[in-house]
Amino acid sequence: MKAAVFHGVRDVRIEEVPQPKAGPGEVILRVRRCSVCGTDKRIFTHGQKNVVPPAITGHEIVGTVHELGADVNNGLHIGQNAVVGTVVGCGKCIYCHRKQYNLCDSFTAIGYDYAGGFAEYVKIPAAAVAQGNVIPIPDSMSLERAALIEPLSCVLNGQEYLNPQPGDRAVVFGVGPIGLMHATILKARGASTVIVADVSQERLDYVTEFGLGTTVNTSGGDAVKKILAAGGGEKFDIAITACSVKAAQADALSLVRKKGRVSFFAGIPKDDPILPIDTNFIHYNEISVFGCFASNLQHYHEAMAMVLRDDIPWERFLTHRFKLQEMVKAYAVIEAGQGIKTVINCE
Numbered sequence: 001m002k003a004a005v006f007h008g009v010r011d012v013r014i015e016e017v018p019q020p021k022a023g024p025g026e027v028i029l030r031v032r033r034c035s036v037c038g039t040d041k042r043i044f045t046h047g048q049k050n051v052v053p054p055a056i057t058g059h060e061i062v063g064t065v066h067e068l069g070a071d072v073n074n075g076l077h078i079g080q081n082a083v084v085g086t087v088v089g090c091g092k093c094i095y096c097h098r099k100q101y102n103l104c105d106s107f108t109a110i111g112y113d114y115a116g117g118f119a120e121y122v123k124i125p126a127a128a129v130a131q132g133n134v135i136p137i138p139d140s141m142s143l144e145r146a147a148l149i150e151p152l153s154c155v156l157n158g159q160e161y162l163n164p165q166p167g168d169r170a171v172v173f174g175v176g177p178i179g180l181m182h183a184t185i186l187k188a189r190g191a192s193t194v195i196v197a198d199v200s201q202e203r204l205d206y207v208t209e210f211g212l213g214t215t216v217n218t219s220g221g222d223a224v225k226k227i228l229a230a231g232g233g234e235k236f237d238i239a240i241t242a243c244s245v246k247a248a249q250a251d252a253l254s255l256v257r258k259k260g261r262v263s264f265f266a267g268i269p270k271d272d273p274i275l276p277i278d279t280n281f282i283h284y285n286e287i288s289v290f291g292c293f294a295s296n297l298q299h300y301h302e303a304m305a306m307v308l309r310d311d312i313p314w315e316r317f318l319t320h321r322f323k324l325q326e327m328v329k330a331y332a333v334i335e336a337g338q339g340i341k342t343v344i345n346c347e
């Protein structure tokens, strides 16, 4: 089969590799679409500890069940379309017992520790199959919409903590696919004001085009002042950082009003993660600050229901489409900050 094989930083080659066979408990999917995550691009440009070359990355997988190993008896059948839960828990720790596999102390992940979806076929390991990570989707669901389920599941994990209410005022930092999805959900859940901030006008234009809210271009500084002004001078109930920028975390904290909820959705560079915080501000104003990492299986099911909604223009999130052979081109588009979501057609 053909696969985009990562041999090291900026060295991805389209190669012929052996097609995986299903062992006991395993499932082989024929990959239909695999969208490209910011993490995939970062592995391409910087590498990552749990991706040991030669490796096949890609975890936003939509496939068709091609082969079922012995002992797979969870209702899957050949020819069925499915998406794939990325994180595989160890099955032993307290978090796995709580089914919080994304918090497992020693989780592994498809597209990182195991070969991923930038290939014609992908093997889903037995532990993942047993955990319920092969998630059937309705036959009627378009493959492209299905390709958004994984990133949307992560966004829904973050939204669960924030618990947006109708009439809430919200600010989102960063217009990537994740920031746009956050804004989409906030609007769908009745937020009265959604402000989206970014330094790129090109990206902010997507917010306007999608009709998601007011944009603020924060290039040139004074983000807090600009955002407050755009919001009519009032602070916000919800602030989300969907960009890896430490200053945005500080700005988010200073922009929420009493009982405000702040999501540090995106991580920031490992070498500089310490932020001075006025803890009395948090104390007296009953501020909640949440983290969020990946997602859990229930968020995939929630995301699946959400992408079936026709009142949200899901197809427009996918701005760039490439064939598997064009994988390196796809990374170049993402690196240049172009478009929203890039999807690879692996057929």
Ligand SMILES: [Zn+2]
Pocket: 037, 038, 039, 059, 060, 150, 151
């Ligand atoms: Zn992803």
Ligand SMILES: [Zn+2]
Pocket: 089, 090, 091, 092, 093, 094, 095, 096, 104, 105, 106, 107
């Ligand atoms: Zn575990």
